Amino acid sequence: MAKPELNAILIQRVLLGPELFVWRVAPDGWELPPFEPGQFAVMGLPGSAPRYPGSAPDKKPVEPDKFIQRAYSIASSPKRRDEMEFYIALVRDGVLTPRMFGLKTGDRVWLSPKISGQFTLTDVPSQANLILVCTGTGLAPYISMLETYLPWDGKRRIAVFHGIRESQDLGYRLELETMQRLSPNFSYFPIVSRPHLEKVPWKGELGHVQDLWKRRALDKTWGFHPTKDNTHVFLCGAPGMIQDFQKLLEAEGFKEHTRKEPGQIHIEKYW
Numbered sequence: 092m093a094k095p096e097l098n099a100i101l102i103q104r105v106l107l108g109p110e111l112f113v114w115r116v117a118p119d120g121w122e123l124p125p126f127e128p129g130q131f132a133v134m135g136l137p138g139s140a141p142r143y144p145g146s147a148p149d150k151k152p153v154e155p156d157k158f159i160q161r162a163y164s165i166a167s168s169p170k171r172r173d174e175m176e177f178y179i180a181l182v183r184d185g186v187l188t189p190r191m192f193g194l195k196t197g198d199r200v201w202l203s204p205k206i207s208g209q210f211t212l213t214d215v216p217s218q219a220n221l222i223l224v225c226t227g228t229g230l231a232p233y234i235s236m237l238e239t240y241l242p243w244d245g246k247r248r249i250a251v252f253h254g255i256r257e258s259q260d261l262g263y264r265l266e267l268e269t270m271q272r273l274s275p276n277f278s279y280f281p282i283v284s285r286p287h288l289e290k291v292p293w294k295g296e297l298g299h300v301q302d303l304w305k306r307r308a309l310d311k312t313w314g315f316h317p318t319k320d321n322t323h324v325f326l327c328g329a330p331g332m333i334q335d336f337q338k339l340l341e342a343e344g345f346k347e348h349t350r351k352e353p354g355q356i357h358i359e360k361y362w
């Protein structure tokens with residue numbers, strides 16, 4: 092790809108874990124397009140951008156004038172017109188994220204003016220309950236949905252299942268715990284898969300997000316079992332989790348949603 096102009100400015104960089112960061116990016120001299128919560132943008136940097144010193148070297152040499160671009164779910168609401176927020180994991184031997192990790196506020200980046208994706212609530216009936224399942228930074232599109240639509244009206248119930256290795260990786264935990272306290276229809280289930288890494292014992296759920304479904308964690312909270320007739324399930328992040336969770340849902344009659352053949356399972360794979 093021809094090298095595009097770095098058309099946006101990093102205005103805030105916050106670490107939410109040792110290798111997890113939130114970026115707030117503002118367009119420089121152009122308007123952000125409208126978008127639906129759940130959609131993604133593309134960001135990019137030239138190969139000449141330096142890698143963060145703590146990262147592994149490039150696996151294959153990257154030409155300085157090669158333009159590197161990757162997709163990122165937008166974590167902020169479209170109601171925020173001046174900036175976009177992204178929740179990003181540093182992949183130490185990756186190509187782009189080690190270059191992003193070293194940038195400082197005021198540095199420039201390329202942000203696609205085109206927004207894409209169908210991982211949205213557009214096709215979901217307004218009365219359907221929602222289970223928003225993710226691993227790691229797969230939480231990002233849900234933060235946009237929650238920020239946009241809270242306080243949720245009506246009787247719809249919403250649950251977030253967030254799978255992480257250790258609790259220090261629970262980005263947006265305070266926001267989600269606060270939503271849970273303030274909104275009786277909203278439930279937050281963080282689940283830790285490597286409790287031996289915890290600095291103090293983790294008292295919450297242990298295992299993977301699939302275990303929350305197998306344990307019927309929502310039946311007690313909601314007072315009923317979510318079925319294809321009353322609930323839509325969103326799956327975002329690592330492909331292995333998505334495949335396993337999808338199988339569990341399909342065994343209970345849920346079906347993947349496409350525009351042509353409506354169903355109740357919505358999928359966004361990060362790789």
Ligand SMILES: Cc1cc2nc3c(=O)[nH]c(=O)nc-3n(C[C@H](O)[C@H](O)[C@H](O)COP(=O)(O)OP(=O)(O)OC[C@H]3O[C@@H](n4cnc5c(N)ncnc54)[C@H](O)[C@@H]3O)c2cc1C
Nearest residue numbers: 161162163164178179180182185186187188228231361362
């Ligand atoms: C629609 C879409 C939306 C995405 N949104 C996000 C987002 O909001 N936040 C985000 O961090 N990433 C997101 N990604 C992944 C992102 O596009 C990049 O793949 C990721 O940042 C790694 O880029 P890289 O060049 O550093 O690594 P690459 O050199 O491209 O290496 C890719 C490898 O990195 C690993 N990897 C990729 N993404 C992640 C991740 N999120 N967490 C842990 N390991 C990962 C996988 O092993 C993958 O095979 C999204 C991907 C898609 C397709």
